[in-house]
Amino acid sequence: MDSTNIKRVRYNKRKRRRKRSKTNIGILVKLILCVAVIFTSIMISIDKQEKATLNMGLSEVNEQDENNNGDTTAEAGEKREDEIVWVNDNRGVPVICYHSITEDKTKKGPIVIPVENFKEQLKTIKDAGYITLTMAELNGYLYENKPIPEKSVIITFDDGYRDNYTLAFPILKELNMKATIFVISSFMNRSDCLSPEELKEMSDYGIDIESHTVSHKRLSDMNYKTQLKELKDSKVAIEKVTGKPVTAIAYPEGKYNDNTKKAVVEAGYAMGFTIERGYADRNDLSTRLNRICVDYTYKPNNILNVLKNLKK
Numbered sequence: 688m689d690s691t692n693i694k695r696v697r698y699n700k701r702k703r704r705r706k707r708s709k710t711n712i713g714i715l716v717k718l719i720l721c722v723a724v725i726f727t728s729i730m731i732s733i734d735k736q737e738k739a740t741l742n743m744g745l746s747e748v749n750e751q752d753e754n755n756n757g758d759t760t761a762e763a764g765e766k767r768e769d770e771i772v773w774v775n776d777n778r779g780v781p782v783i784c785y786h787s788i789t790e791d792k793t794k795k796g797p798i799v800i801p802v803e804n805f806k807e808q809l810k811t812i813k814d815a816g817y818i819t820l821t822m823a824e825l826n827g828y829l830y831e832n833k834p835i836p837e838k839s840v841i842i843t844f845d846d847g848y849r850d851n852y853t854l855a856f857p858i859l860k861e862l863n864m865k866a867t868i869f870v871i872s873s874f875m876n877r878s879d880c881l882s883p884e885e886l887k888e889m890s891d892y893g894i895d896i897e898s899h900t901v902s903h904k905r906l907s908d909m910n911y912k913t914q915l916k917e918l919k920d921s922k923v924a925i926e927k928v929t930g931k932p933v934t935a936i937a938y939p940e941g942k943y944n945d946n947t948k949k950a951v952v953e954a955g956y957a958m959g960f961t962i963e964r965g966y967a968d969r970n971d972l973s974t975r976l977n978r979i980c981v982d983y984t985y986k987p988n989n990i991l992n993v994l995k996n997l998k999k
Contacts, residue, residue: 771818775834779966780825781994782841782978784937788854795983798845802854804983809862811987812840817994819865822895822935826957829969829976840994841967842866843960843978845899845937847874852885860892869899869937869960872924883928890929897935898922898956906950907942914946918954934958937978948974966997 786798788805795801818836820828825841827833842859844851847870859866868889874880881889890896898921900906906914922933934957938947941962951959951974958973965977979993 772837773834774837775828775832777969779968780820780828780835780839780841781997782825782843782960782967782976783990784962784978784980785842785844785855786846787848788850790854797980797982800981800983800985802858804985804987805855806858807987808981808985808990809842809858809864811991812994813862813864815991815994821865821893822867822897822958825967826934829967829971830957830973843937844868846903847871847881847886847899849879849881849885852881852889856889856892856894859894865893865895867895867897867935869897869935870921870925871899871901871903871939872921873901874903875924875928886925886928887930890931895935896925896929896931896933897937898925898933899937900939903939905940905942906938906947907944911946911950914950915954918950918956922954922956935960938962943975948972964997 785800785805787800788802789799790802792801792803815838817838817840820835820839820841822841824833824835828835828839842864844855844866847868851868855866868881868886870881870886875883875886886896898918900917901921901924902917904917906917909917918936921936925933936951936954936956936958937960943959943961948959956974958976960967960976960978962980963975963977964979967976967978971977979997981990985993
């Protein structure tokens with residue numbers, strides 16, 4: 688074989704080897720691509736399964752939370768709207784009157800009640816199914832023929848002591864109960880009484896802030912003109928603090944006379960409260976509504992007996 692043929696044979700062999708090499712590389716690339724596709728598909732499938740499992744778990748947790756929340760509400764003794772029985776007869780509404788709440792168990796008196804007793808009383812009232820009303824709700828029931836829950840009650844405080852904010856307010860929020868505070872407007876800057884800032888905070892939360900006159904002097908000892916000034920000035924001062932209308936007045940020491948009833952109407956109040964024992968009902972004048980004063984001697988169950996058995 689001459690040299691030319693030998694070179695041609697060698698060239699063809701190299702060419703065939705290169706061709707086989709390229710073919711092998713192509714097959715390898717295709718295999719790698721197939722593996723990559725298969726791997727990606729598997730990972731996507733796994734990811735979907737994990738997400739589905741996670742969502743299922745979250746759904747179960749949320750469902751459990753909702754069930755737990757429902758149990759908590761039930762345990763707290765709260766009534767759902769569809770469980771409330773509404774009435775519109777003249778059964779009257781008990782209006783409870785508190786004054787000062789104290790942490791000092793040795794401090795007792797006709798207007799002071801230890802905080803533990805206060806909380807027990809409110810919790811007993813709530814657990815018995817009573818629902819607290821606002822002044823607007825009471826006015827609607829008494830004079831606008833609007834229905835109220837079958838077991839209604841109103842919680843009030845006289846004088847505006849600072850412990851109404853530091854001790855009573857947290858309990859009212861905890862138990863989700865409404866209340867009204869009758870404030871002596873000239874006492875708003877005294878250290879032992881509610882400040883304008885505290886009154887504003889409570890009012891914004893939903894506590895009714897109403898009037899207990901300017902000076903807390905007996906209205907029945909004043910002439911008509913002086914009574915009217917006490918009522919008007921107090922109303923204006925409190926409305927400046929809360930930004931809301933003042934519609935109710937609690938008479939200092941429960942004392943009033945015919946001039947008082949006229950002055951209340953002229954000053955723009957819708958309701959006037961005494962401390963005469965009884966329910967507030969539709970037979971009462973709007974300027975002579977009864978209340979039940981409560982002190983430290985009341986045990987939790989005693990207050991329920993009063994609410995149930997008090998004469999209207």
